[in-house]
Amino acid sequence: MRNPAYKILVSAAASMLLFACKPGRVVTGKSKKKDTVATVRKLDSLDIKIGQMVMVGIEERTMIDPNDSLLAELRDGKMGGVVLFEKNIAKTNSADSFRNMTRAMQQAALIPIFVTIDEEGGKVHRLKEKYGFVGMPSASYLGGIDNPDSTLFYNRRLAAEMHDLGINLNYAPCVDVAVNPENPVIVKNGRSFSADPEIVTKHALLCIQAHHENSLRTILKHFPGHGSSANDSHLGIADVTNTWKFIELEPYKNIIESGEVDAIMTAHIINRAFDTLPATLSKKIISDKLRGFLRYDGVVFSDDMQMHAIAENFGFENAIALSINAGVDVVMFANTIPNLQGRLSASKVHAIIKNHVANGTIKKERIDEAYRRIMDLKKKKF
Template identity: 40%
Template sequence: MKNQLIRIVCIFSFLFFIYNIAVGKPTFREKIGQMVMIGFAGTTVPDSLAYDLNMRNLGGVLLFGSNCQNPTQIADLTESIKSLAETPPLIAIDQEGGRVARLGAYNGFSSTPSAFQLGSTYNLEDSTRQTAARMAGWLSTCGINVNLAPVVDVNVNRQSPAIGAKDRSFSSDPMTVARHASWFIDEFHQREILMALKHFPGHGSAEDDSHLGFTDISQTWTSSELTPYEELFSQGFDDMVMVGHLFNSNIDSVYPASLSRNAISGLLRDSLGYGGVVISDELFMRAITDTFSLKETVTLAVNAGMDILLFNTNLYDGRSLTAVVSDIIIEQIRDDVIDSARIEESFQRIMALKERSNGVVKKILPTTPDRYELDVYPNPFNAQSFVSFAVPRFGRVKLSIYNLLGQKVSSLMDANMIPGNYRQQIDAGNLASGVYFITLETPERLFSRLITVVK
């Protein structure tokens, strides 16, 4: 017993001089949180969403018309969302104009022309810019920093139920689509609002609506539907591209674009050279849920190269959807189904995007650690004390508390951990006042810190 105590004391003395993990480094789960954007019910922030923002590092929130009563309420809502978030969040809305506009006459704004009116009826730069500027002003005033627009689908099929029939496409001419989209985007960019081109690789020829079920564009889609993307990328656009739930056997014989490595990593990134953030269309649409489970959807989307997974709700079977998605990804990494490097890749793209959006992120957060580290704060311990530790490689980690006699008094963790920075709140309620050691046992070495419990 005495030798064990001496060993722990010696280890602590040696580690006292080693740099410890800095507060604020993101854990692996927090990086996954940045890859999730969710909707919610109500006009104020529910407790479940507040917890996701504050404790799970939720990356983004999507507002629907049902969340938006009037300009003052929306501004208060977005301010609440921002104040609760651990990392400044993306707050998104669909404000295309026309029939797809969450801000309109019914909630204190005004009606706006559709993309078809702007690009095909008027076809004037001034009209498109004026409409975009007006809507961009609304978003800016309300604290919304992302517009999931413009639609750059080419109006191939005027009766296409999701696009043409709803006047959501600027034109049947790809170059006209690109021009109006460029003017539209510029007005929002002037007000520091991020944009998302949609719906890659092109929804304009579809005879079905992906909201309602399987949508096959194999026989109707042509490569000219990529022209707006090519033109806008050549102008330097790299905010976000939304990938649709569109099946095209010429691109991928098995999966729709939103779950397809061929479509995202192959066509969009490798062939078209796009380097920005990729966001999914809403993943609870029936084009996905009729065929794939949530676990399959998340796994396929991440492996395909998706950066942000978009959902219309924050709950799943009564649980936090953010937590469920995080659990799925962690499990799939441990089972070697998803490469942890994919998470790091998406996280860095998202942080880079946020950094240039109205200065919401001042510094890119650190990457996966290169060494094991252990820290305790505050010390002396109280009910709100935390242990933070870094894990550079996958392996078994044990976190324990010992008294000065070398007796284990608490086992905090004993699990296989993936690489990342972790933080865990410690309940010292069952410990008497005194001095203890907290140890981090790893496959490579034992780390220890001296802690004081004061009651």
């Protein structure tokens, strides 16, 4: 008897094959059938499913050489996405170089990859004007003037530019509520739209609308709310037990109920009222609160697993297992923060996840579940 997932895999393979066809390539008759069958066989494998769960930073690359090891990893299906930063923007011919780089990665990939970036605006703005890109004001500015037309204008302009550059998923909008005015990483950096969850919801939905109009997916962050912390989780544990407010869930609830959510990213914060583990590693927070209480069944991305709050407190391999078992579908390693593990390749992360599955630490069903969500998001039409 065929695996019950076979029909899903056939459908996914056919859809992804059409999505992945390169311009100028004609696939007809027997060759089309042969390609589809070959794709199904590759998709129906643990290696490919695990690969879709791996997101990595590409270090200092501003171009991709044809013999680059990154391309080999993409051809082997070791990763499902890349995250790009300002350091990946060439100082000259910035747009053309960036576009060529994203195109080279997509052409090498077995399944089209998520090409992601942090583009919130304000201080979290990678595509800067000095490289010839458009300006983007901060969330606090847009929430402060509270003008829907302005939020749509700036986000439409930014999203159109990202689409042209080959980016298809943005780590934005930030829906953290500005609960703590002294919060060092969100509020003081202008990354929250407002202390009012209704204003946060309104402008986040406008941001999402502008992205969807330009065929970009978005990621809400940082669940279950980073706006009340007194510390920066890039540097260590951020405990919000005594400061977190229930209103920090309101934007998530509202946007989930609107049906406009593409994906959600977890925060490396601890709230002992929920669990003693950071949210990224907590089944009580991701599976019980996000998926159970808020009824969300889409893709969950981790924040950078190399941030000190995780990397230096829970052990690299252990943290991967905890996060996936908690309900994280895509584990992200940005390769930007100095830490004990150093730079991490997609192949290394992939091997660790596969070993966890082999020894039973992570169930194959959990991999299948994550893969189904990821593929659904990659096939999403706007």
